[in-house]
Amino acid sequence: MTGSLIHGDQVSCSRVGGAMRRESARLRQHAQTLVEALADLGAQEGRPGDLSMTEKAATTAIAASLRTLRATADDLDEAGAALQRYATDLAEGHELGRRAERRVKGAGLLLEGTRVVEPWGPAGAQEAERRRAQVPEVQSRVDLATAHVGRARGRLAREMTRLTESFTAHSRDAHSAPQAPLPPRGS
Amino acid sequence: MPVEHRVEPTLLDAVATASTRSSTAALDASHELLAHYSDTGDAPTQRAVDTLIDHAADALRALTDSFAEISYELRARGREH
Numbered sequence: 001m002t003g004s005l006i007h008g009d010q011v012s013c014s015r016v017g018g019a020m021r022r023e024s025a026r027l028r029q030h031a032q033t034l035v036e037a038l039a040d041l042g043a044q045e046g047r048p049g050d051l052s053m054t055e056k057a058a059t060t061a062i063a064a065s066l067r068t069l070r071a072t073a074d075d076l077d078e079a080g081a082a083l084q085r086y087a088t089d090l091a092e093g094h095e096l097g098r099r100a101e102r103r104v105k106g107a108g109l110l111l112e113g114t115r116v117v118e119p120w121g122p123a124g125a126q127e128a129e130r131r132r133a134q135v136p137e138v139q140s141r142v143d144l145a146t147a148h149v150g151r152a153r154g155r156l157a158r159e160m161t162r163l164t165e166s167f168t169a170h171s172r173d174a175h176s177a178p179q180a181p182l183p184p185r186g187s
Numbered sequence: 188m189p190v191e192h193r194v195e196p197t198l199l200d201a202v203a204t205a206s207t208r209s210s211t212a213a214l215d216a217s218h219e220l221l222a223h224y225s226d227t228g229d230a231p232t233q234r235a236v237d238t239l240i241d242h243a244a245d246a247l248r249a250l251t252d253s254f255a256e257i258s259y260e261l262r263a264r265g266r267e268h
Contacts, residue, residue, distance in 0.1 A: 007228030008229065009225075013225045016236075017225075022219075023220070027209075031209065041198045062257055065253045069250055149228070160235035160236050164238050168245075171242070174249035175252075
């Protein structure tokens, strides 16, 4: 799975992304059920908008947590989608990396990290010149693979950072959700 | 003196039940996020992903508590009547 040029496991990234999106879908379903229960409460006795003050306050309190739940589910879906895109990019990067490594080997060259170098040891002048001449082209293949993955990592890190800030705000919102007095029940 | 409008108990029960289920779903989601590990292949990217997962799990646990509190209050009120 992991070559010496490109590191990372696209399967694990895809799995985590998928789990995030599944959980997001479940949370949205629960949010919808809660929306319907609140709508029934608001529309009781065919008098929508005619709730008492305490009922309105309770509805507001629940609705605040509900908004946070939906926003969290949306961001979880976005994070999962970003990880799944990264998994695809990483898989492409591995393929580009494997091709580059085959090219390095085929040209009789070596990789030092991401740098293509000529091997040590005796070689005929003609052979040494042949290898040297191939270095730029082989290096460009290596650079293609590393740049592809580098861009993907940059995109993923930016998305993760942005969404982390959102999740922090959601935590704050959930902790500070208004605790309104709840309505009296009928008998 | 105005007569206080009273809510149909079954409607409050439905909201309490939905709230409990939302609380449980949020807790399950936080556990699910923390149960997996992704290998991005790059330390800074890995930190960004791990940090996001931690913060997402925190938000979900906060929602777990929030909905549990709502449900508890609704049911406590139900026991008063």
